[in-house]
Amino acid sequence: xxxxxxxxxxxxxxxxxxxxxxxxxxxxxxxxxxxxxxxxxxxxxxxxxxxxxxxxxxxxxxxxxxxxxxxxxxxxxxxxxxxxxxxxxxxxxxxxxxxxxxxxxxxxxxxxxxxxxxxxxxxxxxxxxxxxxxxxxxxxxxxxxxxxxxxxxxxxxxxxxxxxxxxxxxxxxxxxxxxxxxxxxxxxxxxxxxxxxxxxxxxxxxxxxxxxxxxxxxxxxxxxxxxxxxxxxxxxxxxxxxxxxxxxxxxxxxxxxxxxxxxxxxxxxxxxxxxxx
Numbered sequence: 001x002x003x004x005x006x007x008x009x010x011x012x013x014x015x016x017x018x019x020x021x022x023x024x025x026x027x028x029x030x031x032x033x034x035x036x037x038x039x040x041x042x043x044x045x046x047x048x049x050x051x052x053x054x055x056x057x058x059x060x061x062x063x064x065x066x067x068x069x070x071x072x073x074x075x076x077x078x079x080x081x082x083x084x085x086x087x088x089x090x091x092x093x094x095x096x097x098x099x100x101x102x103x104x105x106x107x108x109x110x111x112x113x114x115x116x117x118x119x120x121x122x123x124x125x126x127x128x129x130x131x132x133x134x135x136x137x138x139x140x141x142x143x144x145x146x147x148x149x150x151x152x153x154x155x156x157x158x159x160x161x162x163x164x165x166x167x168x169x170x171x172x173x174x175x176x177x178x179x180x181x182x183x184x185x186x187x188x189x190x191x192x193x194x195x196x197x198x199x200x201x202x203x204x205x206x207x208x209x210x211x212x213x214x215x216x217x218x219x220x221x222x223x224x225x226x227x228x229x230x231x232x233x234x235x236x237x238x239x240x241x242x243x244x245x246x247x248x249x250x251x252x253x254x255x256x257x258x259x260x261x262x263x264x265x266x267x268x269x270x271x272x273x274x275x276x277x
Contacts, residue, residue: 007109011121012060014106022056023049025101029094033087044081046074052095059099059128071132075139079147088136096129160189165272168200171264175208183219190223194232201271202227205264207238214250217243221252228257236260237267 003024006017015022026049027034037048051074058067078088103121107113163171172190193199204224212220224234236258239247254260261267 005105009110011106015056015102022098022102026052026094026098029097030091033091036087040083044077044083046077048091055095056099059125067128067132068135071135072139075136076143079140079144092133099125160186162193164197169271170199171203173205178209178212178216180215183216187223191226194227194230199232201233201235203235203237203267205237206243209243210240211242212246214246217246217250218252224258225255228255234258235267237264
């Protein structure tokens with residue numbers, strides 16, 4: 001069925017009167033996105049259709065600063081919720097095509113409009129759509145990078161979970177793989193925490209570490225030596241036979257201040273429980 005447009009001699013008024021046709025045309029242009037509209041609204045509280053109306057009016061009214069600000073907000077929202085960028089690109093392309101279909105109809109209904117006005121409009125509108133895309137992707141990228149940095153910092157902190165259990169005693173339970181990169185993070189975080197928290201006894205539980213290469217073993221010993229130099233005693237618990245084999249074959253030894261116990265429970269019984277009595 002052919003769409004019936006309402007007349008207006010002003011472009012903004014034309015879009016306001018024919019907003020329902022704009023939406024229908026936009027959804028027919030955005031083949032892949034239209035089925036994702038509800039999902040994107042649920043995931044990120046992003047109303048694509050309503051936002052398309054805002055974008056069109058910013059473009060038509062020449063509100064360049066508002067358009068850039070809107071693009072940046074959208075970039076942050078899409079980066080925060082990790083929504084597929086291909087949907088955004090298709091959506092903006094569909095908005096551009098729909099805009100020009102509407103403008104073509106607007107000029108057909110306004111015979112007195114001059115051709116030169118059309119070409120001036122063409123330049124302004126396309127430049128603003130491109131400005132929106134540029135601002136959106138720049139903000140998306142920078143915000144995504146900041147999120148990744150924050151997540152990496154969180155991972156670093158989680159990989160070295162020092163847990164205070166008394167005024168001067170902390171537990172460091174280590175699990176998973178120990179490689180050179182993690183050992184380097186461990187050294188930095190542990191030495192900082194020993195200093196900041198004035199830790200006197202650090203119980204390092206290695207029961208969750210199944211294997212560790214020679215280089216990592218040497219670096220771990222170096223870390224323990226550094227802890228000792230700061231006046232903190234290290235108690236090692238949960239050493240598995242594979243780790244013991246790696247330590248003995250590496251030729252390095254625990255310093256005299258370091259104590260080894262079979263289990264974490266044993267360490268707690270000897271160092272933590274007496275403080276409660």
